[in-house]
Amino acid sequence: MVAIAWLDTRVEPTIYDVARAAGVAASTVSRAFNKPGRVNAATRERIMSAASGLGYAHRPQSRALPAGGRHRTIAMVLSDITNPHFFELIRGAEQRVKAADATLVIVNAEESERIEEAQVRDLSAAVDGFVLASSRLHDERLRELAEHHRVVLLNREAPGLASVALDTTSGCRQILQHLASLGHRSLTYCAGPPGSWMGAARWAALSAGAEEHGLTAHRVGPYTPNVANGGAAGDGALRTDATAFVAHNDLLAIGIVRRLAQRGVRVPDDVSVIGFDDIFAAEYVHPSLTTLGGPGAHAGRLAVELLIDQFAGVAARDTEQIRLPTQLVLRESSGPAA
Numbered sequence: 001m002v003a004i005a006w007l008d009t010r011v012e013p014t015i016y017d018v019a020r021a022a023g024v025a026a027s028t029v030s031r032a033f034n035k036p037g038r039v040n041a042a043t044r045e046r047i048m049s050a051a052s053g054l055g056y057a058h059r060p061q062s063r064a065l066p067a068g069g070r071h072r073t074i075a076m077v078l079s080d081i082t083n084p085h086f087f088e089l090i091r092g093a094e095q096r097v098k099a100a101d102a103t104l105v106i107v108n109a110e111e112s113e114r115i116e117e118a119q120v121r122d123l124s125a126a127v128d129g130f131v132l133a134s135s136r137l138h139d140e141r142l143r144e145l146a147e148h149h150r151v152v153l154l155n156r157e158a159p160g161l162a163s164v165a166l167d168t169t170s171g172c173r174q175i176l177q178h179l180a181s182l183g184h185r186s187l188t189y190c191a192g193p194p195g196s197w198m199g200a201a202r203w204a205a206l207s208a209g210a211e212e213h214g215l216t217a218h219r220v221g222p223y224t225p226n227v228a229n230g231g232a233a234g235d236g237a238l239r240t241d242a243t244a245f246v247a248h249n250d251l252l253a254i255g256i257v258r259r260l261a262q263r264g265v266r267v268p269d270d271v272s273v274i275g276f277d278d279i280f281a282a283e284y285v286h287p288s289l290t291t292l293g294g295p296g297a298h299a300g301r302l303a304v305e306l307l308i309d310q311f312a313g314v315a316a317r318d319t320e321q322i323r324l325p326t327q328l329v330l331r332e333s334s335g336p337a338a
Contacts, residue, residue, distance in 0.1 A: 013054040015148055016121055021050035030148040033058045072102040074307060075127040077119055079134040079196075081108035083225070085249065085277040085296070089133055089154060092300025100308055102128075111193055111224070113137055124149055128311060131303045132156065136195035150310050154303040156197045157321055162310070164303045164322045166294040168198065171326035172205035175274055175292060178328055179244050180213040183337040184272065188240045190233040190256065191221030192248030199248050202276065206246065218242055223252060230255010231262075238263070243271060243337045250275035250282050250291050257285065257333060268335030278329050287332035294326045 019026040024043060032039045032047045039047070051058070076093055078086050090106060097104040105127060109116035113136045120130060129150030135142060139158040145151055146161055153163035179187060189206055192199040203219060210217035220236035223229045225248045234256040237245045247253035253275030257267050267273050267287055275282060278293025302322055309317040 013051075013056040015056070016117075017054055018047060018051045018056050021054060022047045025144060027144045027147050030144075034148075071126060071128055072100075073105060073127045074102060074129055074131065074304060075105045075107055075119075075123050076131045076133060077107045077109055077116060077135070079109050079116070079136055079193075080111050080225075081106065083249070083251065084279040084281065086133060087280075088296030089300040089303075092297030092302075093131060093304045094300075095297070096301040096304035096308070100304075104304075109136065111136065111195075113141075113195060117141070120145060120149065129307045131300075131307060133303075134196065134198060136193065150307060152303045152306045152310075154299060158197075160319050162306045162318060162320050164299050164306065164324065165198070166299070166326050167323045168201040168326075169205045169209075171276075171292045171294070171328070172202060173209055174326065174328040175246060176206065176209050176213040176215060178290075178330070178334065179272065179274075180215060182272070182335060184244045185214060185337065186216045186218065186240070186242040187244040187246055188218040188220055188237040188242040190223060190237055190245060190247045190252055191219055192223065192225040192252065194222050196225075196248070202248070216242075221248070223248070225249045225252045227251050227255040227258070230257070231259040234259030234263070238265070238271075244274065244334070245271060246274045248276065250277045250279045250289060253289055253291070253333075254281065254285050257287070257289070267333050270338050272334040272337075274334055278327075282329070283331065290329065290331045290334040292326050292328050294324055299324055 015026050015029050019029045029047050032044045036044055074097055094104050107119045109119060116136055131152050131154055133154040135156050142158045142161060153161055155165055157163045157165050189203050207217045218240040223233045230252050233252055245256055247256055253273050257273050260267055265271055275289050275291040278291045282289040282291045306317050
């Protein structure tokens with residue numbers, strides 16, 4: 001069963017409220033309750049006083065969902081529920097959750113760090129763990145969350161945390177090789193949200209590997225990664241005089257292609273356009289979109305698998321990082337350099 005939840009009210013004080021009241025990090029509050037010997041007496045007394053004043057109740061989590069988790073519920077927090085890229089991730093996650101006789105709750109973070117953090121905080125008392133898909137939170141914040149919640153990252157990596165992500169370096173190498181083989185000598189990356197770990201990883205791989213393939217890499221943006229903002233991205237990319245545009249995702253790429261058509265720029269005769277994610281629409285737009293894809297449903301299943309193994313006490317999976325292979329799907333939007 002899949003439940004859709006949008007929660008915007010806080011039910012009770014949380015560890016973050018205690019941390020703010022005591023003037024310490026949330027991780028310090030967690031240690032004060034779970035490992036008091038690692039917190040000095042004065043700090044622990046201040047934390048306990050703040051917790052008492054707020055009416056905060058510490059509830060250690062049970063360790064095994066398969067044997068009877070508290071709620072038999074997993075929350076999947078998506079950075080943007082309107083992005084079709086997440087459909088396959090949800091499908092795979094739902095299949096694995098159903099096999100565990102549990103429930104999947106889908107939550108929309110609306111591309112906002114603040115909303116994402118609030119959703120985790122508000123759901124913490126009602127679910128057994130979280131799959132954070134394309135999280136916009138900083139590494140340090142994610143580690144703090146993982147100290148008192150079970151967390152698996154999807155489309156994202158952070159040191160010391162379990163994760164499932166595509167092999168970005170290998171995927172971007174495929175893009176560079178493809179463009180070089182077509183005679184291109186310059187590309188422009190149209191960046192997505194500033195907080196996107198995957199976007200930063202893609203740009204790092206493209207810019208680092210460009211010279212090796214005889215290419216010069218430029219970057220424009222950031223842009224909100226949807227079709228509507230493809231117009232601004234297309235205009236910005238045209239100013240770089242590159243012969244190939246690589247967009248943060250397929251939605252932005254589709255918007256770029258539309259804008260280029262409005263300006264009389266032919267794709268791929270004048271400019272090649274490549275996206276990321278291989279969403280279902282990529283095959284049906286005109287021209288059809290060359291894009292880098294990966295096993296979305298499998299990634300969703302693996303993320304839930306890691307989380308369930310954490311419930312079962314498989315310590316090795318608490319920090320396991322899985323990277324899945326990618327595939328460049330060649331379609332009509334990429335061609336020989338003009």
